Amino acid sequence: MxxxxxxxxxxxxxxxxxxxxxxxxxxxxxxxxxxxxxxxxxxxxxxxxxxxxxxxxxxxxxxxxxxxxxxxxxxxxxxxxxxxxxxxxxxxxxxxxxxxxxxxxxxxxxxxxxxxxxxxxxxxxxxxxxxxxxxxxxxxxxxxxxxxxxxxxxxxxxxxxxxxxxxxxxxxxxxxxxxxxxxxxxxxxxxxxxxxxxxxxxxxxxxxxxxGSIPRSFTLQPQVSEEPPQLGKRLQRSTFAIPATQLTLAWQVPGLTHPDAAALELLSTILGGGRSSRLYQSIREQQGLCLHIASWAWITKQHTGLFSVSAEVPYEQREELEQAIYLEIEKLCGAPLDAELAKAKRMTLVSQFKTLTTASGRASDLASNWHEARNLNFTKDFVTDIEKINEADIRRVCQQYLLDHSKLTVTSLDPEGSDENAAQQESSNTEKEITSHTLSNGLELHLCADSRLPMVSIQAAIRGGLTAETPENAGISTLLSALLTKGTRSRSGAEIATQLETLGASLNASSGNNTSAVAASCLSQDLDTVLEIFGDAFANPAFHQENIDFERKAQLTALLEQNEDPVSLAFRTMRSKLFAGQGYGINRLGTENSLESISQLAINAHHSLYYTATNTKISIFGNIEKDEVIELAEKHLSQIQPGQVHYSSSQAHGEPSEIKLTLDKQQAVLALGYRGASIHSEDIHALDLLHAWCADMAGPLFTRIREELGLAYYCSATQFRGHDTGLFGFYLGTSPDQIDLAKAELFKTIQTIATEGMSESTLDSVKNSWLAKQALSNQSNSAMARLCAIDTALGFSPTHHREITEKIKAVTTGEILAAAQKYFKDQQVTIVTVIP
The missing domain is CATH 3.30.830.10 (Metalloenzyme, LuxS/M16 peptidase-like)
Structure with a gap:
């Protein structure tokens, strides 16, 4: 295949x-x-x-x-x-x-x-x-x-x-x-x-x-040290400013040339590859011992590789989790594995298919094949080896490599102050036709056929996101997204994960500024099954209390981790001040107080209000027959309740201010925030090009502040557009003793942009860069389906994303200067500095 x-x-x-x-x-x-x-x-x-x-x-x-x-x-x-x-x-x-x-x-x-x-x-x-x-x-x-x-x-x-x-x-x-x-x-x-x-x-x-003028030259290869066979269990623990332990168990395994390489790859998928895997279902979902767990096999051309299980776990449950992992490994050695093996093979095949969708992916795949094996067809050969692996092979490598604790290394990064450590410290650029169809419940579909690979992408965009939240229920959209695949009225979360991963398919949900999203991908032959699961998860989530409690805990942990990141702290503070703590000023993870107050009833109400047919647009792109897809969609998606369209209220704004924060890290971070444009503004294309210029390595920020002055490791720009306003921001990271100078130079550079704009030659160059980036993005059906779904959810046409190219080409230097003056010169800025 x-x-x-x-x-x-x-x-x-x-x-x-x-x-x-x-x-x-x-x-x-x-x-x-x-x-x-x-x-x-x-x-x-x-x-x-x-x-x-x-x-x-x-x-x-x-x-x-x-x-x-x-x-x-x-x-x-x-x-x-x-x-x-x-x-x-x-x-x-x-x-x-x-x-x-x-x-x-x-x-x-x-x-x-x-x-x-x-x-x-x-x-x-x-x-x-x-x-x-x-x-x-x-x-x-x-x-x-x-x-x-x-x-x-x-x-x-x-x-x-x-x-x-x-x-x-x-x-x-x-x-x-x-x-x-x-x-x-x-x-x-x-x-x-x-x-x-x-x-x-x-x-x-x-x-x-x-x-041709480069002379033939040779390299005298140095002696590269190889890890000798491990003779006993290794243990290393240290502390860090994190809310939960990062635990890793790793066993030495042989390299890529060894006959067991393919079996070890499949074993890592069966044991901990995905939400339906043994470790995830038993230890995270059923026992609730960890916040995240996965396994992976790092097998390269070097003689020794690693087979690892990594997890994020509350410190007090670390030892219990470690024992539970050993028990699951022992169980696997004696359990029937045929169904899980078939699922792992399918997941591997689909993963390899995905590498072929872009020119960059294909080049990297071929180069890796040559680098690792001197065989351009190595990916196919390895997939062929994968297909030959049977149940006995999986049991054998599990027993041989994972039950031998003399080859085991255990490391943990524990929270500061923990008791033990207190003493120890491809897509084509050709524009294929997009057709639209409205189902009986009012749900609008947008379909695009592309037969290059036997895969399909399903993307749903739901109007809402941060604009549907208040400070009191902040984080509810993200929490709901995490729960959407955890079970329906007819399927458990484990059953959903197993069904999908047996097919090598995926189903994920997320939430952003203006929309929430549900996305799925699968082989085209499995679309009927995957669309059925998609529709069930979208329309009939169960929101079991035990799942709510667990995902709330995971989101709280992520929030605490976020608080230890100086860049995240700077941006969250800047957005909160710029938007008066409302709408776009809300942290998508919420706050400790808001998360604790979100009830099962509130989640059900939020879902009923926003996850409706008329408030949602769905794009299905890939290897499809459009009439068949419409029939399948009517069969599986018409169960979504009609509902009403959600219209966002006006975004509040705060007074520009300067905030100075401290965080015990080694770097200093500066973030500047200006009110940006709405999705309907005439300025958006000029701002897109200003953003591309300011975020580029050849742009004025990077060239002046990083290259000429050496004041920062990173210096860039960011933006987003909302329904009636937006954000245009600048940021940099530097050493604490250079923060004032870096800040002065950043402001000076921004004001130069606001005063002078871009030259004609610079604008042409930036346009070429922007257009090339879009061409590269357009190789992926999933990316294009996502753009189509979001655009239509926000009121644009299904081909809106295709029309932008000509509008970008038409932007003039006068429009660039006018936008720079309007957003950077004629308004005050919100400033956040985070220093040690």
């Missing part, structure tokens, strides 16, 4: 290998360069983060471009670019319109093979990374991950953080970086992966022209 790849491998005269995947379904291209070097290859610099530093520095200029010219060139060509570094690879990519292929390839290959490494940028970029290191130390997920790898792989290079330790990072010199680049960034140790709409002959000729 999984297709053979049609990609081809080519070797240029200098030895550089190129993977080409030509696909004309969308007019976009993804260009990626993979350098087979990461933190485990740093030799004498191990633990210094040299690979990550080098990744940052190649953006500072090349043989043909200064750093500013490089970012402007990519942006003007519509490129969306970035890079990342892991233990064993550094990857650079640029995605965008196919017409810019040569520009993208010139930029990305020069970055990798011909960087200029300006010495005057070196210390400034090191200071930026120092802020990033601080941010990692503030983040509980990053801390928990470091703790796990340092303990489970204690003798392995992967025990060291990719970003490096500050004291070692500080010792790296400019000369060290150049020497590392010369040693590791060679034609032998790198390859290209290109996917999208292009002619293979033409792209090869282009590559010969661009990289």
């Amino acid at each position: 999984f297709p053979d790849t049609t990609a081809t491998l080519h070797t240029l005269d200098n030895g550089l290998k190129v993977i080409l995947d030509s696909d004309s379904s969308a007019p976009v291209i993804s260009t990626q360069v993979w350098v087979e070097t990461g933190s485990i290859h740093e030799g004498d610099w191990m633990g210094a983060g040299l690979s990550h530093l080098l990744e940052h520095m190649v953006f500072k200029g090349t043989e043909s471009f200064t750093g500013e010219e490089l970012s402007q060139t990519v942006q003007a060509a519509g490129g969306q670019w970035n890079a990342y570094t892991t233990f064993d690879r550094t990857v650079y990519y640029i995605d965008g319109p196919k017409e810019s292929a040569e520009t993208f390839l010139k930029a990305v290959t020069e970055m990798v093979f011909k960087p200029s490494f300006p010495e005057d940028e070196f210390e400034k970029e090191k200071d930026v990374i120092r802020r990033e290191i601080d941010m990692g130390l503030d983040d509980p997920d990053s801390r928990a991950s470091r703790q796990l790898f340092a303990t489970a792989l204690a003798n392995d290079g992967r025990s060291q953080p990719v970003i490096g330790h500050l004291e070692l990072f500080n010792k790296v010199t400019h000369a060290d970086m150049i020497a590392y680049h010369q040693a590791r960034y060679t034609t032998e140790n790198s390859f290209l992966a290109i996917s999208g709409d292009f002619d293979k002959v033409e792209i090869l000729e282009t590559l010969k022209k661009l990289v």
Whole structure:
């Protein structure tokens, strides 16, 4: 069922290998360069983060471009670019319109093979990374991950953080970086992966022209340490400012070349992959021992991998949870597994299908195949191996690897002050027809057929969200969303999860500013079953009291975690002040008081009022026959009560003010909030382009504050539009001693924008970048169905999202300047600063 790849491998005269995947379904291209070097290859610099530093520095200029010219060139060509570094690879990519292929390839290959490494940028970029290191130390997920790898792989290079330790990072010199680049960034140790709409002959000729002058070069591979067999259980506990323990159990398992790799992947899905899994249903849903639990298999080409179970658990239940996990593993070894095995295989297949929907996903999949296995068809081969696994294989690997506690590592990140630790510290760009149909109950459907992959996306948008809440019931929309899949009058939550995941399907609900959403996806052959479950969950949720109590507890924990994040604290405070604590000024998680006061009766009433046919729009996009879908929708969705359309009341506004807060973290955060535009404003397209410019790496904020002055690790902009108002915000993160200077420079830059606007050439470049980002987004049926559902719920046409392109193209520099003056110069701002 999984297709053979049609990609081809080519070797240029200098030895550089190129993977080409030509696909004309969308007019976009993804260009990626993979350098087979990461933190485990740093030799004498191990633990210094040299690979990550080098990744940052190649953006500072090349043989043909200064750093500013490089970012402007990519942006003007519509490129969306970035890079990342892991233990064993550094990857650079640029995605965008196919017409810019040569520009993208010139930029990305020069970055990798011909960087200029300006010495005057070196210390400034090191200071930026120092802020990033601080941010990692503030983040509980990053801390928990470091703790796990340092303990489970204690003798392995992967025990060291990719970003490096500050004291070692500080010792790296400019000369060290150049020497590392010369040693590791060679034609032998790198390859290209290109996917999208292009002619293979033409792209090869282009590559010969661009990289033909790069000489053949080789890499002397350093000795990479491998973790020896574990000889006993390892335990590591530490504390952090979190409300609940993050617990991880991890067993050493073999790498990707081992015959047990496929069985271990399936075992992780059966044990803890999804809401219908054994761990989730038994331990979270039935016993209520944890707030979240999942298992995962990290199996790579390295000799040793990890099989892990991770959970978030109240500290006082940590030991009980650990014992319950062991018991579930023992039960699995003796239980019938055929149905769960079939479900796990289907989930794996669907997950792999999803990687093929975009050019970027296909390029990454092919590059990963080559990097891990030197086999472009490895994904299909692995899926084939998955299909061969039987019940006996699952039992055997479970017994062999998970019952042996001499291979077990247990780590926990516990709340500060806990007793024990007090002493221990693809979509096509072609516009397919969207048709609309109204069911007998008044529910409006929007359908779009796309047969490229055998998948369907269902997206429902319900008018409401924060606009349907008050300070007294704040958080009710989010709580209701969490409960929507926990059971109906005819199905339990476990039955819903099992039915869906047996099919490899999904059903999720969420809530936002203007709407709530329910989304599902499945293989097209399963649409009847999934639409039946979708309709049942939407129309007939049971809202059992035990589920309400449990999800309330989980939401309260998330709220407490949110309070420890300086960025979240700054934005929530800014929005509350800007919107007078009403509507958009309400925290979507609510408050401790509001959550405690929400009753079962209130949730039922909220659902009855908003989750109605006339207050909801549903889009179904994918491999469908429209007449059949209408028939299925009438069968399964007509049970939704007709109801009435919800119209939001006018949004209140607060007086502009300045708030200074403290939080015991290492970074300082600044957030500025201006009243933004409504969804119906004539200014929205100019503001979209101002936002794209201010949020871009080539934009005025990033260029001035981060690049030129080195004052912040991140500096960007954000916005949203509401029914009668909106928000346009700016934010940055910096060190506490630089917050005042960074704030002054941010205001100065904003006022320059408000006074001067954009030049004609800058506007053209920003438009190209915005349009390219939309083209990349339009590859996904789920994204397009979501846009269609939200647009129609808010009163626009089903094709509204398609019309925006022409409106963006028509924006003038005069409109940009007028919008900048109106929103940034002619109104006062709300300011929130969070410092240690």
